[in-house]
Amino acid sequence: MENILFEMNTSVFVDNYKATAPVSCIENAALCIRGLNVAIQGKPILKDVSFDVPPKSITCIIGPSGCGKTTLLRSLNRMHDYTAGMKVTGQVTIDGNDIYAPGVDVAALRRRMGLLAQRPTVLPMSVFGNVAYGPKLYGVKRGELLRAIVERNLKAVGLWEEVHDRLHSPAGILSVGQQQRLCLARALAVQPAIILGDEATSALDPLATRTIEELLLRLKQQLSIVLVTHTLRQARRIADHVVFMYMGEMVESGSAQQVFSNPVHDLTREFVGGSIG
Amino acid sequence: MKLSRRIKDLTATRLMMLTTMSAFALMIIIGVVLAVKSEQILSGHSLWSLLGSSVWKPMKGEFGFLAFIAGTLAVTALAIVLALPPALMASIWLSEYANSRIRSLFAPVIDLLAGIPPVVYGVWGTLTLVPLISETLAPCFVDFSTGYSLLAGGIVLAIMVIPLMMGLFGELFASIPRDLREASLALGATRWETARRVVVRKALPGIVATVVLAISRAFGETIAVMMVCGNVADMPGSLFNPVYPLPALIANNYGEMMSLPDYESALMLAALILFVIIIAFNVISHAILHRLKQRIA
Ligand SMILES: Nc1ncnc2c1ncn2[C@@H]1O[C@H](COP(=O)(O)OP(=O)(O)OP(=O)(O)O)[C@@H](O)[C@H]1O
Ligand SMILES: [Mg+2]
Numbered sequence: 181m182e183n184i185l186f187e188m189n190t191s192v193f194v195d196n197y198k199a200t201a202p203v204s205c206i207e208n209a210a211l212c213i214r215g216l217n218v219a220i221q222g223k224p225i226l227k228d229v230s231f232d233v234p235p236k237s238i239t240c241i242i243g244p245s246g247c248g249k250t251t252l253l254r255s256l257n258r259m260h261d262y263t264a265g266m267k268v269t270g271q272v273t274i275d276g277n278d279i280y281a282p283g284v285d286v287a288a289l290r291r292r293m294g295l296l297a298q299r300p301t302v303l304p305m306s307v308f309g310n311v312a313y314g315p316k317l318y319g320v321k322r323g324e325l326l327r328a329i330v331e332r333n334l335k336a337v338g339l340w341e342e343v344h345d346r347l348h349s350p351a352g353i354l355s356v357g358q359q360q361r362l363c364l365a366r367a368l369a370v371q372p373a374i375i376l377g378d379e380a381t382s383a384l385d386p387l388a389t390r391t392i393e394e395l396l397l398r399l400k401q402q403l404s405i406v407l408v409t410h411t412l413r414q415a416r417r418i419a420d421h422v423v424f425m426y427m428g429e430m431v432e433s434g435s436a437q438q439v440f441s442n443p444v445h446d447l448t449r450e451f452v453g454g455s456i457g
Numbered sequence: 458m459k460l461s462r463r464i465k466d467l468t469a470t471r472l473m474m475l476t477t478m479s480a481f482a483l484m485i486i487i488g489v490v491l492a493v494k495s496e497q498i499l500s501g502h503s504l505w506s507l508l509g510s511s512v513w514k515p516m517k518g519e520f521g522f523l524a525f526i527a528g529t530l531a532v533t534a535l536a537i538v539l540a541l542p543p544a545l546m547a548s549i550w551l552s553e554y555a556n557s558r559i560r561s562l563f564a565p566v567i568d569l570l571a572g573i574p575p576v577v578y579g580v581w582g583t584l585t586l587v588p589l590i591s592e593t594l595a596p597c598f599v600d601f602s603t604g605y606s607l608l609a610g611g612i613v614l615a616i617m618v619i620p621l622m623m624g625l626f627g628e629l630f631a632s633i634p635r636d637l638r639e640a641s642l643a644l645g646a647t648r649w650e651t652a653r654r655v656v657v658r659k660a661l662p663g664i665v666a667t668v669v670l671a672i673s674r675a676f677g678e679t680i681a682v683m684m685v686c687g688n689v690a691d692m693p694g695s696l697f698n699p700v701y702p703l704p705a706l707i708a709n710n711y712g713e714m715m716s717l718p719d720y721e722s723a724l725m726l727a728a729l730i731l732f733v734i735i736i737a738f739n740v741i742s743h744a745i746l747h748r749l750k751q752r753i754a
Pocket of ligand 1: 244245246247248251263
């Protein structure tokens with residue numbers, strides 16, 4: 181986003197950070213995932229997943245339904261914390277800090293990563309209230325400023341024209357596709373450094389999908405995007421990097437170019453060729 | 458085959474309609490019977506003089522209901538004011554913070570408390586609360602109190618409606634989708650911010666409905682309140698003075714004063730007043746609830 185309207189809270193979210201075992205990840209990786217295991221009630225969902233999310237680029241996570249894409253994405257901002265029986269081990273580092281280290285301010289951490297859930301979920305308040313929710317939490321009080329933030333982010337997701345005359349209606353009356361874009365606007369309003377999108381365009385028609393994809397392509401100049409997608413064509417259109425998941429394991433990751441045209445692994449070849457998944 | 462299915466469908470529809478209607482009819486019948494029985498007292502006194510006066514001397518033919526109406530409202534209001542904050546806080550803690558083991562431990566306890574007969578609460582109030590008020594609490598504020606007071610009635614009633622409220626709040630909060638909480642958490646909200654700004658907000662219509670139910674319950678609660686509130690027909694002046702709610706008036710006197718036709722009729726009018734208050738209250742709260750639901754959606 182071009183002009184920063186309110187001071188972004190760049191303070192480190194770690195209180196008493198202790199250097200963890202050195203991990204080798206690519207230079208200034210936005211996220212660095214090493215040996216991530218997630219299990220629920222002892223049943224593993226993710227097994228030893230490792231990959232890097234390069235900065236200022238789009239990383240697409242692909243794989244058949246049920247392979248653990250959503251689980252993976254949610255472990256990147258500790259959304260599993262309150263799931264009873266869910267156990268996460270391994271390392272996820274952001275700017276070299278392990279997000280699972282003790283003493284991490286989880287709220288501040290999550291603020292740096294906008295998570296778009298697989299099912300768009302609007303908060304029980306107005307359209308305006310939804311977009312203003314995050315900024316208000318961080319102390320933006322001036323109505324003028326809030327209005328500017330709301331307008332800018334709704335415009336960014338191509339929703340402004342449709343809703344500008346009913347900003348104060350309950351967000352629940354919007355169509356599912358509109359809600360999906362509202363959720364994106366809401367996430368952008370807190371100015372995250374990373375966007376985690378779980379099929380962020382699943383409820384959108386081709387035109388609206390194109391709007392969002394173009395927005396993501398513009399956004400990647402400033403932030404890093406991790407996108408779970410079901411549609412391989414979308415991944416081909418916008419991905420810089422691709423992570424292929426299969427049955428809870430990371431099978432292959434690399435540049436989009438390499439994964440799509442010259443995959444190393446047979447499973448990847450079959451999946452991108454359309455014979456599995 | 459086809460015909461028999463249609464007949465079954467028709468019978469079922471009619472039957473269900475009939476049961477619904479009969480519940481409604483029962484309410485009308487109760488209202489009419491009470492009105493007819495109140496005829497006697499209403500023919501001798503104007504409604505205004507009955508509702509506007511607080512002088513209650515049946516033997517002298519003076520029937521002022523104001524003190525009873527005020528007593529009912531005061532005890533109920535006090536009970537809800539005392540019960541709502543702790544019930545809400547405890548329910549939020551149980552649903553938003555406590556783990557599922559603690560939750561499943563508490564759920565049956567709450568149901569159990571809600572199921573204890575009112576008379577038990579009344580006995581407890583008489584044995585512990587009344588002396589506590591009279592000996593410890595009241596001397597700090599007033600010269601003398603027997604302990605049988607508005608405060609005692611309010612506290613006993615509050616303790617009775619807390620489990621009722623908590624049971625309903627618990628189900629209410631459990632029905633709020635997890636996704637909603639996560640949407641808030643993902644924006645960097647703390648759990649408290651999420652509980653306050655999202656969960657409670659989403660649950661607001663349900664919270665109001667629960668309070669309405671608790672108030673209706675408190676209005677009609679008779680025995681437990683009657684045992685601790687002193688039953689003196691004065692206007693409620695202080696927390697430490699006795700009050701005399703409408704249900705207690707009816708329960709204490711009905712059946713004893715049949716020789717005085719005016720008295721019996723006055724008690725019927727008391728029941729009618731209670732009935733009308735509860736209906737009016739429910740109609741109003743229904744309207745409020747409707748608007749609230751639309752606003753939050
Ligand atoms: N809270 C949970 N409790 C039990 N099992 C879970 C839980 N969350 C996920 N799983 C299981 O983990 C596996 C991976 O689920 P996940 O939602 O991550 O898949 P996905 O790749 O996102 O699938 P899709 O493409 O259909 O969205 C599934 O088998 C699912 O049943
Ligand atoms: Mg998923």
